[in-house]
Amino acid sequence: xxxxxxxxxxxxxxxxxxxxxxxxxxxxxxxQQFAADAVRLAVADAGLQMxxxxxxxxxxxxxxxxxxxxxxxxxxTDLALLSEMQAFGATAGAMVQMAALAVQSGTASVVACVFAxxxxxxxxxxxxxxxxxxxxxxxxxxMGASGYAGPNPLYAxxxxxxxxxxxxxxxxxxxxxVAQRDWAVLNPLAQLRTPMTLADHAGSRWVVDPFRKLDCxxxxxxxxxxxxxxxxxxxxxxxxxxxxxxxxxxxxxRLLKHSEDFGLVTGAVASGAKAFAMAGLTxxxxxxxxxxxxxxxxxxxxxxDYGFCAKGEGGPFAAxxxxxxxxxxxxxxxxxxxxxxxxxxxxxxxEAVIQARGEAGERQADAHDIVLVSGxxxxxDHHSTLILSPHPVSGGAA
Amino acid sequence: xxxxxxxxxxxxxxxxxxARGEFLLRRCPQGHWSEPAASTCxxxxxxxxxxxxxxxxxxxxxxxVTHGRPDGDTPPPRHVLAVVELDEGPWWWTxxxxxxxxxxxxxxxxxxxxxxAAEQYEAVPVFRxx
Numbered sequence: 169x170x171x172x173x174x175x176x177x178x179x180x181x182x183x184x185x186x187x188x189x190x191x192x193x194x195x196x197x198x199x200q201q202f203a204a205d206a207v208r209l210a211v212a213d214a215g216l217q218m219x220x221x222x223x224x225x226x227x228x229x230x231x232x233x234x235x236x237x238x239x240x241x242x243x244x245t246d247l248a249l250l251s252e253m254q255a256f257g258a259t260a261g262a263m264v265q266m267a268a269l270a271v272q273s274g275t276a277s278v279v280a281c282v283f284a285x286x287x288x289x290x291x292x293x294x295x296x297x298x299x300x301x302x303x304x305x306x307x308x309x310x311m312g313a314s315g316y317a318g319p320n321p322l323y324a325x326x327x328x329x330x331x332x333x334x335x336x337x338x339x340x341x342x343x344x345x346v347a348q349r350d351w352a353v354l355n356p357l358a359q360l361r362t363p364m365t366l367a368d369h370a371g372s373r374w375v376v377d378p379f380r381k382l383d384c385x386x387x388x389x390x391x392x393x394x395x396x397x398x399x400x401x402x403x404x405x406x407x408x409x410x411x412x413x414x415x416x417x418x419x420x421x422r423l424l425k426h427s428e429d430f431g432l433v434t435g436a437v438a439s440g441a442k443a444f445a446m447a448g449l450t451x452x453x454x455x456x457x458x459x460x461x462x463x464x465x466x467x468x469x470x471x472x473d474y475g476f477c478a479k480g481e482g483g484p485f486a487a488x489x490x491x492x493x494x495x496x497x498x499x500x501x502x503x504x505x506x507x508x509x510x511x512x513x514x515x516x517x518x519e520a521v522i523q524a525r526g527e528a529g530e531r532q533a534d535a536h537d538i539v540l541v542s543g544x545x546x547x548x549d550h551h552s553t554l555i556l557s558p559h560p561v562s563g564g565a566a
Numbered sequence: 567x568x569x570x571x572x573x574x575x576x577x578x579x580x581x582x583x584x585a586r587g588e589f590l591l592r593r594c595p596q597g598h599w600s601e602p603a604a605s606t607c608x609x610x611x612x613x614x615x616x617x618x619x620x621x622x623x624x625x626x627x628x629x630x631v632t633h634g635r636p637d638g639d640t641p642p643p644r645h646v647l648a649v650v651e652l653d654e655g656p657w658w659w660t661x662x663x664x665x666x667x668x669x670x671x672x673x674x675x676x677x678x679x680x681x682x683a684a685e686q687y688e689a690v691p692v693f694r695x696x
Contacts, residue, residue, distance in 0.1 A: 304569070304570050304571055304572050305571065305572040305573060305574040305577065306574050306576055306577060307576060307577060307602075307603045309571055309572070309574075309577075310571060310577060310580075310690065311659055312569055312571075313568050313569035313570065313571035313683065313687075313688075313690045314568060314569075314647075314659065314660050314661050314690055314691075314692070315568070315569070315632070315645060315647050315660075315661040316647065316659060321630050321632065321647045322659075324630035324647075325628045325629065325630045325647065325648075325649050325659075326628070327630075328628045328629060328630055329627065329628040329649075329672075332628070332671075332672050373633070374631070374633040375633070376630045376631065376632045376633070376647070377630060377631035377632075377633065377667070378630070379630075424601065424603065424657070424659060425601055425604075425608060425656070425657060426601070426608070426651065426655055426656055426657045427657070430627070430628070430649070430657075431628065
């Protein structure tokens with residue numbers, strides 16, 4: 169696999185701009201308007217003009233509200249790259265990978281990667297956006313008729329299998345939620361900043377056992393964008409570049425099939441291995457980890473799959489005090505999807521860029537040389553990994 | 567207990583089976599079993615799949631318990647969702663009936679039965695501990 173090291177230093181991909189709209193219960197704007205705002209913010213952040221953008225990759229959330237017509241909304245003409253992308257929660261990482269390939273090959277020079285969603289409607293519950301039963305026919309209809317609505321029960325079944333197989337407990341899942349809330353308290357961008365305890369977790373209502381409300385991510389309106397360009401182009405821009413050292417994807421394709429891995433092992437194993445190999449690094453080199461956390465359980469299984477602890481030890485690892493601002497592993501430093509904001513794969517990616525730049529204020533990790541970003545989509549069936557750094561990729565092609 | 571379900575072209579053969587009390591699976595010429603929605607054999611990649619009845623016996627792989635919102639003093643209704651492994655090998659995402667959530671464990675034996683939301687809707691498979 170050709171990575172940044174295989175091209176000349178000036179052609180290597182960097183993230184040069186970051187745009188994040190107001191997120192959370194923000195009403196009166198459509199997903200496409202959030203997307204346009206996020207791109208404008210990212211362009212301004214980089215110190216570029218909109219006319220410098222010659223590539224646009226768009227990604228929608230649950231409302232499927234961002235279309236390729238975003239090009240027209242932004243007044244972008246003569247693009248060299250334009251596409252909608254969809255790998256569910258893995259999309260943000262996949263967009264950066266596509267953009268990195270585009271800029272290092274010269275296909276495009278400045279690629280905006282944007283996600284936006286507007287699932288929250290004023291006066292309606294968050295669950296109504298995601299809990300919709302499918303059409304009353306087809307294989308999806310059969311699942312709906314069998315009692316399934318939305319992703320919660322499917323992840324709960326995966327989590328139960330992990331708990332039964334490895335002895336993972338509800339209290340260990342709660343430790344993830346508490347650690348991330350401790351980070352969110354320090355994050356002015358976070359939606360939930362009130363400190364919480366294990367008792368708060370244990371007392372929150374069941375959504376679908378083994379998940380309580382505080383095991384589940386937020387639902388948010390908003391948009392986020394990053395600009396990907398080459399190291400050469402980024403050299404005289406407004407912000408310190410965040411270099412893309414490695415990437416990987418894995419799509420196991422075993423959803424709703426007999427799969428001995430179900431709930432136990434995810435695509436993070438293969439996706440992570442590819443990204444680390446490209447970067448010439450190992451998990452021991454990671455200073456900050458931003459792992460996709462649609463549920464507390466997703467964090468536990470991802471910690472194992474990336475090798476931060478042994479398989480089956482994710483629960484005890486989380487409960488050991490290793491996580492949180494005082495912990496040994498700087499994980500989901502903004503509070504993650506559980507406590508900060510839920511913009512699918514843009515939640516870990518935006519926080520990773522902020523940390524890599526060293527601009528995270530009170531929650532800044534002291535060491536942030538290597539930042540790992542994961543994306544997880546579908547029901548653990550799509551995975552993407554990025555390895556980012558404030559330092560350029562060294563060695564390789566001249 | 568089960569929701570309303572209509573048939574479409576993809577599910578019609580399977581729902582013909584549920585209507586006569588059979589849980590059908592896909593089977594390739596080499597005898598490998600695949601799940602009902604498969605169009606390619608999971609084991610060998612064959613696309614020549616036919617429908618064949620399973621025994622309807624299964625074992626529990628995993629389960630989750632939905633809790634409705636409490637209504638006054640009435641305890642919220644509970645419902646057990648489950649992944650089951652048919653004896654032939656394929657897995658199926660379903661609901662359990664007459665199951666005490668506290669008494670479940672991986673591997674317990676289950677047997678299929680069928681339920682309709684109302685007379686005009688299709689029969690949906692559910693599983694009961696035996």
